[in-house]
Amino acid sequence: MTNANGQRPLRRGPAAAPRVVVAGLASCFGCQLQITNVEAHLVDVLGQIDVRYWQLASSDPMPEEFDVAVVEGAVTTEEAERLVRTLRERARVLVAIGACATTAGIPGMAAAGFIERPRQVYEHVPAACGDMIAPRAVGAVVDVDFEVRSCPIDSLDFVDVLQRALYGSNKAVPTRTMCGDCKRNETECFFGKGTLCLGLVTRAGCGARCVNLGRPCNGCRGLSPDANLESARAACGRYGVPASDFDRALEMFNQTNPVLRGGE
Amino acid sequence: MTRTAIHVDHIARVEGHGNVRVVIEDGIVKTVEMNVVEPARLFESMVRGRRFEEVPYIASRICGICSASHVVTDLLAIERVFGVEPTDRTRALRDLLVYGSYLQNHATHLFVFAAPDFLGMPSVFPLAETDPELFERALALKALGNELCTKVGGRSVHPITAVVGGFTHEIAAGEYRALADKMDEAREFAIRAVDLFRDFPVPAIETAGDMLAMVEEGAYPVAASRRARFLKAGAEFDADEASERIEEHAVPHSAALFARVRETGRPYFTGALARANASWRHLGQNAKVAAAKAGLRPPEGNPFMNNVAQAVELVDALDRCAALCRRLAEPDAFEGASAPVAFEVQAGRATGFTEAPRGALFHEIALDAEGRVEHASILTPTAQNCENLEADMRILAERLVADGAERDDVQLEIEKLVRAYDPCLSCSVH
Numbered sequence: 298m299t300n301a302n303g304q305r306p307l308r309r310g311p312a313a314a315p316r317v318v319v320a321g322l323a324s325c326f327g328c329q330l331q332i333t334n335v336e337a338h339l340v341d342v343l344g345q346i347d348v349r350y351w352q353l354a355s356s357d358p359m360p361e362e363f364d365v366a367v368v369e370g371a372v373t374t375e376e377a378e379r380l381v382r383t384l385r386e387r388a389r390v391l392v393a394i395g396a397c398a399t400t401a402g403i404p405g406m407a408a409a410g411f412i413e414r415p416r417q418v419y420e421h422v423p424a425a426c427g428d429m430i431a432p433r434a435v436g437a438v439v440d441v442d443f444e445v446r447s448c449p450i451d452s453l454d455f456v457d458v459l460q461r462a463l464y465g466s467n468k469a470v471p472t473r474t475m476c477g478d479c480k481r482n483e484t485e486c487f488f489g490k491g492t493l494c495l496g497l498v499t500r501a502g503c504g505a506r507c508v509n510l511g512r513p514c515n516g517c518r519g520l521s522p523d524a525n526l527e528s529a530r531a532a533c534g535r536y537g538v539p540a541s542d543f544d545r546a547l548e549m550f551n552q553t554n555p556v557l558r559g560g561e
Numbered sequence: 562m563t564r565t566a567i568h569v570d571h572i573a574r575v576e577g578h579g580n581v582r583v584v585i586e587d588g589i590v591k592t593v594e595m596n597v598v599e600p601a602r603l604f605e606s607m608v609r610g611r612r613f614e615e616v617p618y619i620a621s622r623i624c625g626i627c628s629a630s631h632v633v634t635d636l637l638a639i640e641r642v643f644g645v646e647p648t649d650r651t652r653a654l655r656d657l658l659v660y661g662s663y664l665q666n667h668a669t670h671l672f673v674f675a676a677p678d679f680l681g682m683p684s685v686f687p688l689a690e691t692d693p694e695l696f697e698r699a700l701a702l703k704a705l706g707n708e709l710c711t712k713v714g715g716r717s718v719h720p721i722t723a724v725v726g727g728f729t730h731e732i733a734a735g736e737y738r739a740l741a742d743k744m745d746e747a748r749e750f751a752i753r754a755v756d757l758f759r760d761f762p763v764p765a766i767e768t769a770g771d772m773l774a775m776v777e778e779g780a781y782p783v784a785a786s787r788r789a790r791f792l793k794a795g796a797e798f799d800a801d802e803a804s805e806r807i808e809e810h811a812v813p814h815s816a817a818l819f820a821r822v823r824e825t826g827r828p829y830f831t832g833a834l835a836r837a838n839a840s841w842r843h844l845g846q847n848a849k850v851a852a853a854k855a856g857l858r859p860p861e862g863n864p865f866m867n868n869v870a871q872a873v874e875l876v877d878a879l880d881r882c883a884a885l886c887r888r889l890a891e892p893d894a895f896e897g898a899s900a901p902v903a904f905e906v907q908a909g910r911a912t913g914f915t916e917a918p919r920g921a922l923f924h925e926i927a928l929d930a931e932g933r934v935e936h937a938s939i940l941t942p943t944a945q946n947c948e949n950l951e952a953d954m955r956i957l958a959e960r961l962v963a964d965g966a967e968r969d970d971v972q973l974e975i976e977k978l979v980r981a982y983d984p985c986l987s988c989s990v991h
Contacts, residue, residue, distance in 0.1 A: 323600045326576045326987055327625020327718040333673065334717055336704040340689055348686075354673060355684030356573035373600040403622040406607040417606040425816040426601040426990075449625060449718040510715040510722050511729030515618060549615060 315463055316363040318350040320384060322370030322377045323404045323432065327449040328395035329353045329369050335452040342456055345463065365390045365462060368435050371397040371404035374427035378438055385439035390462050393435045394455060396448035400519040401553040403448070404432040408553050433553055444470075447503055448517035448550065454502075471501050474521045475514055478505040487513045488536040495546055497532060498524035516550045526556070562587055567972045572979055574674040574684070576626060577986025581975060582814075583958055590962060593955040595947055595979070597817040599990035605937045613639050613725065613906070613932040620924065621719045623939065624988040626669065628719045629662040629710055630917035631924070633784055638913030638926040639725050645904040648897025650889070651727045652785065657713045657885055658720060659783045659915060660878040664706025665717070666918030667833070667871040667878075670983045671754060672699035675868055678977045679761040698750045702875065705747055709882060712736060726901035737890035744883035751875040752851050758872045759855035763865035763981075764974060766960060769952030770821075770828035773945070774839035775916045781840040781877065784915040791822060791829065792838055792860070800914035803923040804938060807945070817989035819948040820940065828949035831920030831942050832983065833870035834861065848877035864953050865981045871918075906932040917942055919983050943982075943989035950982050 321329055333354065335342060350359040366388035372378050385391055396402030407414050411431040415422045422429075435441055445451075445458045461468060475496030479486060482505055487494035494513035496505060500521040507514055530540040544557075551557055569581040578599050584592040604623055608616050617635040621628040633655050640647065647655075673685045676699075682688065688696040707717035712732050714720025722730045771793040777786035789806075790797045798806045808823040821828050837844070837852065838859040844852060852858070852873045857866060888894040910927040920942030927936040957978055961971045 321578075323602060324987065325622050325625040325628070327622075327628065330625045330669070330718060333669070334704075334707050336700040336707075339700065343686060343689075351684075352571055352573050352578075353576065354574065355686070356677075357683050373602075377600065403607070403619060404602065406619070407603040414603045414606040415601055417609070418601065418603055419811060419818075421811060422601065423811055423816050424813050425596055425598050427598065427816075429601055448622065449716070452717075506716065507721050512721050512724070515615075545612075546615075549619065 314345060314347040315365055316349045316360070317346045317365045317367060318359060318363045318384070318388075319348070319353070319367045320350075320369070320380065321353065322368065322380070322398070322435075323373040324370030324395065324397045326353065326369070328445075331449050331452045332455055335456055338456060342459065346459075361387070363388060365392065367392045367394060368398050369394050371401045371432045372430070372435060372438050373404055373432045374429055376427050378430065381435055381438045390442045391439065392443040392445065392458060392462055393441045394445040395450050396446065396517045396519070396550050398435040399444045399446050400550055401432050401434040401437070402517070402550055405434070405550070405552040406548060408432050409548070437553070446500065446518040451503065472522045473501045474523055475499050475501045475505055477501065479508055482509060484508050488532070488538065491537045493533065493538045493542050493546055497529045498526060498547070516547060520547075520551050520554055520556060565968050567968065567975070569972065569976060572976060574677065574980060575984050575986060576624070577984070577988065577990075579984070579986045581954070581979060583954065583971070583975060585958065585962055585971075588962055590955055590958045593951055593958060594814050595951050595954065597815040597947065597986050597989055599816045599987055601816055602987075602990050604991040605939060608934045608937045611934050613928055613934070616926070616934060616937075617723070620939070623941070623991045624985055625718050626666050626985065627662050627917040627919065627922070627988065629658040629714055630915050630922055632720050632723050633659055634913040634915045634917075634922050634924045635926070636723060636725055636913070637784070637915065638911050638924045639928070640904075641911035641913065642909040642926065642928050643725070643904045643907055645726050645902060647727060647902060648895070648899065650895035650897050650899045653885055653889060653895055654713055654728055654731070654899055655723065655784055657882060658710060658723060659917075660882050661706050661709035661713060663783070663874055663878045663918045664709060665703060666706075666983070667875050668699060668703035668706060671758065671868060671871055672703070674983070675980050678973070678980060702747055702750060705743055708743070709740060712740060724901055726904055728899040729901070731899055734890040734892075737886040741883040741886035741890070744879045744886065748847065748876060748879050751872065751879055752847065754875060755851040755855050755869060755872040758868045761868070763863065763977075764957060764960060765863060766865070766953065766956050767862040768830050768864045768949065769956060770830060770949040772835035772838055773829050773831045773921050774835040775914065775921060776839050779843060781836070781843040782916065787914055789914065789921060790839060792835065794822070794825065796824070800912045800923060803912050803914070803940060804925055807940060809940065809944070815947060817944045817947055817986070820945040821948055828952050829945065830864060830949045831945050832867055833874050833918075834864065834867040835920065836916060837861070837870040837873060844873065845877050845880040847880055848873050851876050864978065867981050867983065871983070906930070910936070919943060919985055919988075920945065939991050941985070941988045941991060943984045943986060946982055946984065947989060950979065950984070954978060
């Protein structure tokens with residue numbers, strides 16, 4: 298499967314808008330809500346596409362044919378895995394939105410010790426739970442063409458990525474870590490106060506929103522490809538933050554990242 | 562034998578994944594099931610061993626739309642374990658966060674999820690063409706809820722600033738005043754929403770079970786009280802007793818645990834309608850007038866009236882938020898600042914309780930001496946409502962069958978009932 302990389306404009310003829318489906322897997326639905334949260338632009342956005350399926354917003358059933366699949370949520374069942382494969386086969390472009398779909402996110406926390414977990418919640422696991430598998434990101438099952446990161450996604454970020462998916466663009470996706478953003482924002486570094494912050498290794502792009510509001514980065518955008526974990530652990534040591542705390546904190550949004558399991 | 566089977570796979574315009582199954586044989590309603598088919602989400606397992614600071618962040622991911630309620634409920638539980646007394650200003654900001662999620666939730670549910678049923682549309686989007694003013698004002702109300710949550714919590718979904726003991730950030734006085742003015746401007750449309758939903762025809766049915774709501778003397782509480790009341794039984798209890806008073810139990814057709822009153826085995830309803838019944842006298846003046854005009858007065862037992870009750874709460878929330886914002890803009894109106902107060906980590910067990918937009922929300926949490934979670938039990942509104950919803954679906958189906966309704970009409974009315982409950986099926990499985 299080739300990666301579209303934004304270079305294949307979705308046009309089915311001059312008048313036909315790209316047909317879009319939105320599917321939700323294991324998630325809080327917050328990222329789908331964030332799509333509706335572009336209220337001021339919602340009609341403009343919807344005016345460019347032909348939404349064929351969106352269970353959250355419409356009772357129309359899922360069609361056989363479409364151009365773009367937007368997927369929210371982590372894959373946590375065999376049914377979800379089949380659905381993702383079907384979406385990939387039918388869609389020309391697949392967009393994964395939110396931490397759950399891009400890094401397995403919070404659902405991914407259950408991947409460690411997955412076998413014992415259902416019994417910690419249910420005495421007998423109900424059949425309605427489906428055939429459970431260890432949580433994984435959409436990109437761990439099929440090729441993903443575009444990602445909208447963060448938990449939850451930023452509404453305008455989604456519009457931006459959708460534009461790229463629809464019309465193509467050369468825009469490069471940032472891979473740097475968050476720390477540079479705080480320097481530019483001139484915000485005080487948490488490490489100076491002996492407080493752990495995951496901006497050290499987390500992919501930039503949100504503008505360091507949490508840090509700007511007085512909270513350390515929790516890593517929801519996932520590990521940056523440029524992250525140097527060994528160096529980050531050493532930095533923690535210099536500021537009196539136990540490296541074990543750093544490793545524990547990374548489990549929140551990066552549990553299923555092979556790099557954390559020594560798979561570098 | 563004539564057999565009618567209604568099977569709605571993946572019911573639309575609700576949050577989460579659920580199927581409805583109704584089987585009617587020779588005019589007798591045999592099977593009524595609300596299948597919650599969410600994959601197990603295992604939150605109660607995932608938070609085990611995590612430090613208390615992380616727990617509200619994790620728990621808020623149970624639900625995008627009531628994330629603010631999950632955060633506040635968790636903070637209340639943790640603070641009770643540690644013996645933290647937040648300031649009045651912090652409490653006011655938490656109320657604002659919860660009200661912000663009311664505006665978001667009720668506007669989304671009423672207009673995006675419920676209204677298309679009554680307007681004969683598959684979704685809200687055709688409304689953009691048929692009634693652009695209604696469409697725009699409905700979205701504007703939802704946007705105002707988002708703005709409030711963003712100003713107070715840092716973003717519209719999954720708040721950032723609310724932490725144990727207080728808030729890490731606050732907006733400037735002028736921004737509070739600007740928010741208050743926007744609340745005032747939105748009121749007229751919210752009152753129109755009450756009228757709109759009053760005029761939608763609904764079947765006259767009486768809910769099967771009891772009702773549960775937070776109560777407080779002289780108030781319409783959303784986060785300020787620890788008392789819960791079963792309205793019909795008249796039984797009141799403290800939030801710490803929730804797991805004794807409410808019995809969760811598994812059913813094979815649902816990934817959500819169902820809930821019932823432990824003492825009587827009765828199902829119950831929780832949500833806007835239960836709150837309006839419990840605290841009607843303490844609605845604000847505008848909301849009370851709108852409720853009275855719409856014929857919503859306690860005791861109101863028709864679950865379809867939950868839509869009207871939510872619209873009334875929109876009016877109420879706007880008035881309360883406007884007043885709160887104006888007070889927060891005054892330098893000395895509240896005792897204390899919102900910066901987190903100092904506290905010491907200690908072991909213990911407690912239950913946090915709020916009225917989330919969809920009803921009573923309990924988080925029971927046990928922490929060890931290092932503040933790590935030993936045990937967590939979360940009881941969401943929808944998990945509490947499922948059993949009562951099934952009972953009401955049966956009542957409705959029997960009524961419609963007796964009236965000789967066609968299959969498609971039975972299906973549509975049942976779907977409308979499910980949506981009137983405003984279920985969050987993803988929340989119900991946690």
